[in-house]
Structure formats: structure tokens, C-alpha cells
Amino acid sequence: MELKELYELKLQAKEPFDLNLTLSCYSFNWWFNGRAGVIPLLEEPMTVAVVSGSNLEVEVKVFGVEQVDVEKQLRWILGLDEDLSDFYSKVERDPLLREVPKTLRGMRMRALSPWNALLVAICQQNASFMQGWRMLSRIYKLLGAEVNVEGLKTIIPPGPGKLLSDDAKVKLREAGAGYRAEVIVEAAKRAREGLLKEASSLSPSRAEDVLREVKGIGSYTARLTLVLSMRMYELLPLDRWLKRLAEEVYGVEDAEKELKARWGRWCGLATYFTTVVLDAEVISEALRRALSGEVKPKPYAGRPTPLTMWMHEWR
DNA sequence: TGCCAGGCGGGGT
DNA sequence: ACCCCGCATGGC
Secondary structure: OOOEEEEEEEOOOOOOHHHHHHHHHHOOOOEEEOOOOEEEEEOOOOEEEEEOOOOOOEEEEEEEEEOOOOOHHHHHOOOOOOOOHHHHHOOOOOOOOOOOOOOOOOOOOOOOOOHHHHHHHOOOOOOOEEEEEEEHHHHHHOHHHHHOOOEEEEOOOOOHHOOOOOOOHHHHHHHOOOOHHHHHHHHHHHHHHOOHHHHHHHOHHHHHHHHOOOOOOOOHHHHHHHHHOOOOOOOOOOOHHHHHHHHHHHOOOHHHHHHHHHHHHHHHHHHHHHHHHHOOOHHHHHHHHOOOOOOOOOOOOOOOOOOHHHHHOOO
């Protein structure tokens, strides 16, 4: 499918803003190529934005089949109006996150659609960074929609409907999803009934409860979904990885209590940045690095990391 | 080869 | 409220 260009616009961000960091983080190579980022916006009518330019001015080209106003959505996705100054001052001296206001200054988390965020979160369950993202890349390749914009091939993540098609379970197994396949399909059913829309209208804590109604979605997956799609940062998505890290780095027994005290209403975003600064290393290496103060992401680690995964082929 | 990894639910106490 | 186990899969 080839999408035609509809119109262009320019956006300004609240300072400090770093477009390159914002686009490169947790991007597959079909979403970022080192200069431009592709942002899927709407499934129906199919609409995609291509984003490039400088930190001072973000240039946007909107591709699709019919005229749609996407400015507000795009500002939200790129976090252009998000003020991180309070977060930065909170983590300035944090042994895990002290590099965020420096090395990663101006980087925003790109928001995902609620359904795509849930899919991402399920793929992180009981899996390493590499396994989770490899699984996800295969799901996109097998079930997503390939679209051309400006001669670039990109992939639109599959919506809930696609995950409910006859061959979806087979393809999920093929993608290596294992027992998560059932969870994804169950979640897709509920998503089609409006589960995520409902969650987005509630308080974070109520939203978590609603998402947990789905069998296979627990606290971690629900909270991560709220972080990635709704910028609801106050609930901490605590997995074994972060729990171990916090226990060792801060020398405490109750990781959740400690992290809440340190990160406050920024817990979710802080979790996201923790994986970035430690290059999503497996726990043994992440621990070694954190304890020896190596909390700056490596420019090139030789393997995919959150910041460099766009440089790699995923198959 | 086993064993384990950014969870989870079910069944035990 | 805990603790413990199995669960698909892939990587080492």
C-alpha cells in the first residue's frame, strides 16, 4: 500500500527537546532511519506522519488517504508539551538516573496507541529485552500492515481486529509468543469491546484494575500500558529486573516503597529511563553496571539496545 | 544439555 | 498475606 502526502506542518517543542533521541528510542528500523521518524497515527482512515527537522522546529509530513487533522495527536505522541523539569531535579543525584537530565536531556517518551502499548507490555512478560522485542518485531512483520511512504517501507502495528483473525494464533506462535498468544488474543477481544477506552477515562489506579480484568494481565503489564500510551506515570511497573536493581543499588528490602519515595509521580517514566540508561542489559550485567556507576547509555553496544535497536535488522 | 528470563494465575499454607 | 510452581519459547 502506498500512501500519498496530504499536507505539511511545523511544530515547536517546550525546551529542552531532543528530536533525535526521542525518535531513536525503542524504534525499529521501519520507524526510524537516523534522520526521519515514521509515526503511525490512525488505522482508519490510514494516516501516518513522517517527522524530521531540528530540535527547534519539528517538520511533519502527513500521509494518508483523506484529510485529517493530526497536530494535537502528534504533539501528544512526541510529548512536545511535557515539562520534565520537576523530574530532572528529582533524579539529578539519583544513582540510577542521574544521566537522564544530562546525556538524555530533552528526550521524551514517544507515546504508543493504547492497544499497541498493551501488546508491547505483554511481550515483555517473563522475557529478556532481546526476547521481548524480537517477539514483537515478528508479530509486526507477520500481522502488521506494510505501507510505503516516500519510498520508505514502514509497518503499521496490527490492531485488535487483526489479532482476532483466524490465523492470528498460528502467527503469534510463529512469532515465538508462546503462552502469551492466548493473553494477546484475550486482550484483543476486550480491546475491541472498548476496554482501553474505558481505562483511559479513569484514574490510574482504577485503570489498572480494569486492565487486570483480562486473564494474563497483571499489575506490571497494566501499569506499563498506562505509562506507554497514556503518560500515566504515577504507578510503578515493577518487574523482577527493576526490583533487584533497586534492592541492590539503594540497599533496601522494599523496592516499591523506596522507588515511590524517590520518584514520586514520575515512577513510570523513571522506569522507562532506567532501561534506557542501562541499555536494557540482563540483570547480572545491569547490576554490575549500576553498582559501578556506569549509568550512561553506550553509544554503540554491538547489540541492540533501546537507543540503538533502530540500527539493527530484526527478523 | 538443562536452566533461566523485565509475569501471571492458581493452589497451597 | 504470603510462598511456590508451571507455563511456551528462545538463548546460552
